[in-house]
Amino acid sequence: MRMGLINDRKEWKVWTVSELTLAIRDNLVSRFPFISVEGEVSNCKASGAGHIYFTLKDQKAVIEAVLFRGQAARMSVKPAEGMRLMISGKIDVYPPRGGYQIVVEKLQETGIGLLLEAIERRKVALAAQGLFDPARKRNLPLYPRRLAVVTSRTGAALRDILRVLKRRSAAPRVVILPTAVQGADAAKHIATQLTRASAYNLGEVVILARGGGSREDLMPFNEEVVVRAVADSALPVICGVGHEIDVSLADYAADVRAATPSAAAELVSHQSEVLLKRSREFRKDCAFAMDMRLEEMRGKFNMSHAAHLIRGFRSRLEESMRRSDDANRMLKSVTLARLTPLRRRLELAGRSLADASPQGVMERGYACVRLKNIAIHNAAQLSEDDQVELRFAKGRADARITTVHTISGDKEQHEGI
Numbered sequence: 001m002r003m004g005l006i007n008d009r010k011e012w013k014v015w016t017v018s019e020l021t022l023a024i025r026d027n028l029v030s031r032f033p034f035i036s037v038e039g040e041v042s043n044c045k046a047s048g049a050g051h052i053y054f055t056l057k058d059q060k061a062v063i064e065a066v067l068f069r070g071q072a073a074r075m076s077v078k079p080a081e082g083m084r085l086m087i088s089g090k091i092d093v094y095p096p097r098g099g100y101q102i103v104v105e106k107l108q109e110t111g112i113g114l115l116l117e118a119i120e121r122r123k124v125a126l127a128a129q130g131l132f133d134p135a136r137k138r139n140l141p142l143y144p145r146r147l148a149v150v151t152s153r154t155g156a157a158l159r160d161i162l163r164v165l166k167r168r169s170a171a172p173r174v175v176i177l178p179t180a181v182q183g184a185d186a187a188k189h190i191a192t193q194l195t196r197a198s199a200y201n202l203g204e205v206v207i208l209a210r211g212g213g214s215r216e217d218l219m220p221f222n223e224e225v226v227v228r229a230v231a232d233s234a235l236p237v238i239c240g241v242g243h244e245i246d247v248s249l250a251d252y253a254a255d256v257r258a259a260t261p262s263a264a265a266e267l268v269s270h271q272s273e274v275l276l277k278r279s280r281e282f283r284k285d286c287a288f289a290m291d292m293r294l295e296e297m298r299g300k301f302n303m304s305h306a307a308h309l310i311r312g313f314r315s316r317l318e319e320s321m322r323r324s325d326d327a328n329r330m331l332k333s334v335t336l337a338r339l340t341p342l343r344r345r346l347e348l349a350g351r352s353l354a355d356a357s358p359q360g361v362m363e364r365g366y367a368c369v370r371l372k373n374i375a376i377h378n379a380a381q382l383s384e385d386d387q388v389e390l391r392f393a394k395g396r397a398d399a400r401i402t403t404v405h406t407i408s409g410d411k412e413q414h415e416g417i
Contacts, residue, residue, distance in 0.1 A: 018095065025093035028100060037063065037102060038086040039111060041079045042299045043214045055214075056087060056102070064101035065089075066185060077109050081215055082116030085109055093336060095142035097359060115215060119222050123249055126224065131231045132252040138236045141204045144172045144268055146234070148203030150193045157209040157240070157261035164265035175202045180220075181210040187223035194229040194237070205268055206233060209240040209261035221248035230254050240264030362393040380406050 016022075039056035046052050050069030055062050058382040065087060067079065079085060089105040093099070125130065147165075151157045153176065165174065166311050180186040190208070197206050210221070210229065220226060221241050230237050230253040239254035240261040253255040258264035362368065368391040369376040376382060386401045 007126045008067075017098075021093060021098055025095070025100075028091045028093060033090065034090055035102070036086055036088040036268065038084070040115065041081060041083045041085055042216065044079050044081050050081055051313060051385065056085065064099060065104055067104040068100055071105060075107065076105060079107065083109055115219070119249065122224060123223065123252070126227055126249065126253075131227060136231070137255045140236050140238070140241065142268065144204040146203040147172040147176065147268055148177060148197040148206045149177045149192060150177045150179055150197065151205060151209040151261070152181045155181060156211040157181075160260070160262045161207065161265040164262050165269055168269040172204070177202070182213065182217045182220060185251070186220035186353070187226050189228035190220060191225045194226075194233055198232075198234040201233060205236045205238060207238045207240060207258075207261070207264045207268070208254065209264055210242065212246065213241045218242055218246060218248055221250040226250050227253045238264045238267055240374040245270070362391070367392050379404055 015116045037056060039058050042055045042057055042062070044052065044054040050072065052067040052072055054065055056065050057063075059374060065079075066372070067075075077085075086108045087102060087104045089102045089104045092101060092103050094101065098307075104250065109304075123132075130136070149158065149161060153163075157319065158176065162174070163170070177197055179193045181188040181190070194206065194208065197203060208221075212220070216240060221239075227249045230250050231241065236255045236259050237253075238256045239248070239251045240258035240263060241248050241250060242260075244259035247257075256267065258267055269406065369380065370389045371386055374381075376388065382401050382404050384401055388399050388401060390399055
């Protein structure tokens with residue numbers, strides 16, 4: 001394409017985007033056919049095809065890099081967040097995006113990244129102060145009715161949380177405390193909102209959340225001011241920052257760590273929804289039981305005319321009479337079975353009593369000797385010429401004692417031997 005003449009009337013070419021991009025690529029490839037660069041790995045991601053894309057950075061600049069699947073399979077070291085690497089390869093430009101990157105052919109680990117070192121030192125120091133102690137962590141309320149959410153008002157995390165809660169029939173009422181979640185002042189704003197939620201009791205539980213991002217983007221959640229605000233909160237705190245693989249120091253200080261903001265919303269609403277479902281099922285069961293009972297009573301009421309009542313009464317009366325007769329017969333049988341041995345025992349006892357009575361003894365040929373109405377049981381009680389009365393089983397007689405024969409103790413003892 002040609003343009004008109006300007007000033008010196010010289011002509012110049014207007015490049016197309018593709019032409020300029022290809023020219024830049026040719027220039028870079030020829031200028032840097034093979035280079036080595038050292039820096040810290042960030043934003044490391046693996047594609048579904050097995051390629052690894054990451055950023056290499058220092059304190060002032062970043063450069064994109066790619067390690068293709070075939071090359072990665074031959075390497076013992078793989079890029080990871082926070083690693084310090086020396087990579088070697090060629091510069092390339094990817095025309096569809098107009099960006100340049102290093103195609104990695106070799107890499108060598110040179111140490112842990114400065115940012116990761118700083119986070120690790122802070123983690124050790126705060127742990128020593130007890131901020132991550134499991135004994136400090138509190139259980140979440142089972143059925144919270146109020147929820148405070150500390151996050152960006154325009155971020156994906158808030159949309160995810162509200163979407164999950166919208167599905168829940170028993171979701172708690174939400175109080176949003178907006179804050180910046182990345183940048184230089186983000187940590188201070190986050191800590192302020194956490195303190196506010198606790199001071200004004202804005203919920204029964206607090207969710208601290210943000211979506212995924214690079215380690216630099218998530219750095220505010222590793223700042224000491226945020227970690228202390230989480231640990232000092234009077235309300236239980238759920239930390240749902242980044243993706244499942246992202247772990248910040250705020251996660252260690254929180255009462256519960258959720259893998260994502262959506263998972264945090266699930267934690268505070270799941271039990272309430274389960275309870276609501278159970279109550280609904282119970283209500284249905286109660287309604288069904290009441291309907292069945294009413295139907296049964298309705299049927300009984302419809303059958304309650306006079307003839308039916310008379311038949312029912314007569315049937316119950318006849319049944320009661322039969323039961324009474326059966327009980328009477330049973331009582332007689334049991335009584336007779338009980339009385340027969342008792343009568344036999346009474347008869348035997350009477351016989352034994354009669355045999356042991358004085359009358360019974362006298363009927364066996366013995367007599368009772370009485371002197372002045374006193375029964376005599378020892379000959380020593382009598383003297384010669386005493387008038388005694390002899391009583392027999394039948395009748396009596398008077399007698400006089402002519403001779404008394406007594407037995408001495410020594411003789412009795414002798415006769416006993």
